Amino acid sequence: MTTITIAQNSAHPFTVSRLGYGTMRLTGPGIWGEPADRPQALEILKTAVASGVNFLDTADYYGEDVTNRLIAEALHPYPTDLVICTKVGGARRPDKSWIPFNTPENLRTSIDNNLRTLKLDQIQLVHFRVLGHGGPSxxxxxxxxxxxxxxxxxxxxxxxxxSREELEAGLKLGEIATVENMYGYAQRTTLREAHGETRGGEEVLDLCEKHGIPLIPFFSLVHGLPNAGDKLAEMARQRGVTEAQLNIAWLLHKSPWILPIPGTSSLAHLRENLKAAEIQLSAEDMAYLG
Incomplete structure (x- = not known):
């Protein structure tokens, strides 16, 4: 598995395998509550790390606190090369709706909660997630x-x-180590839904490449596959792989600055996703897929 370096120009860079694991799907329905199969959830985390995955993505509002607690239960004390990345800026109401939680006081509360539930003294990487409009700049x-x-x-x-403008603003304020936006083969740009706006990866990829910032795609399998079209499906059939595997391989070949974090609540699907790193796509293949 190839690697990628995060915060390469800082005093504390770290290198991780270029296929991570997103823990969101380990929760119950609606990204809420305990997993339906807790032993399998714990085994997924252990298997991912044992298979060479050393980048985990989580958030204290998954569950709430469910994925953080699962990570700590399965893996603490953590391997020295394991990077745990979390997100702040959002929270959940009792009705399971998502709300901004982004004032300086909110963010401090979230960081302290993540430190406690993950059993860490310092979090290696934290994304500030833009959620909704209004509130603090x-x-x-x-x-x-x-x-x-x-x-x-x-x-x-x-x-x-x-957005591109928000990333440009962030770069003027300090070092931005990574960007995590929605990105997949068939869903590359901003997605506007009833609950708000989800920014895509295509708008920021060139900026990330220019500044040496890894782009971490989320929802690459959830939003990417239903509208993927015939080309992805046909190539997947020809290669004897799933469309999900080919979607991951496309991301890995799209740019060396992309760090996919496909998530799943199935141990079998985890193993399938990991095998996607073995798929080789030529320049002609990528041109065909478009």
């Missing part, structure tokens, strides 16, 4: 993140669900 929220970085609670700061 990105300058105010990111300022709070960089302050906690100075305090040692955070090692590196990233951005999630950001």
């Amino acid at each position: 990105i300058e105010e929220s990111l300022g709070a993140m960089f302050e906690m970085q100075k305090e040692g609670k955070i090692l590196h700061v990233g951005l999630s669900n950001v």
Whole structure:
């Protein structure tokens, strides 16, 4: 499995395998509550790390706190090369709706909660997720993140669900280690839904490449596959792989600065996703897929 370096220009860069694991799907229905099969959820985390995955993506509002607690139960004390990345900026209401939680005080509360539930003294990478409109400016929220970085609670700061303009604003405020936006073969640009706006990867990929910032795609399998079209399906049939596997392989070949984190609640699907790193796509294959 190839690798990628995060925060390469900082005093504390780290290199991880270029296929991570997103833990969101380990929760119950609606990204809420305990997993239907808790032993399998724990085994998925253990198997991923044993298979060479050393980048995990989580958030304290998954569950709530469910994925953080699963990670700690399955893997603590953590391997020295394991990077746990979390997100702040959002929260859940009792009715399971999503709300912004992005004032400086909110962000500090979330960071402290993540530190407690993950059993960490410092979180290696934290994304500030833009969720909804209004509230503090990105300058105010990111300022709070960089302050906690100075305090040692955070090692590196990233951005999630950001527009090109928001990323440009963030780059003027301090070092942005990573960007986490929705991205997949068939869903590459901003998606506007009833509950708000989900920013895509295509708008920011060239900026990430220019600045050496890894782009971490989320929802690449959830949103990417239903409208993927005949080309992806046909090539998957020809190769004897699933469309999900080919979608991951496309991301890995699209740019060396992309770090996919496909998630699943199935141990069998985890193993399938990991095998996607073995799929080789030529320049002609990528041109055909478009």
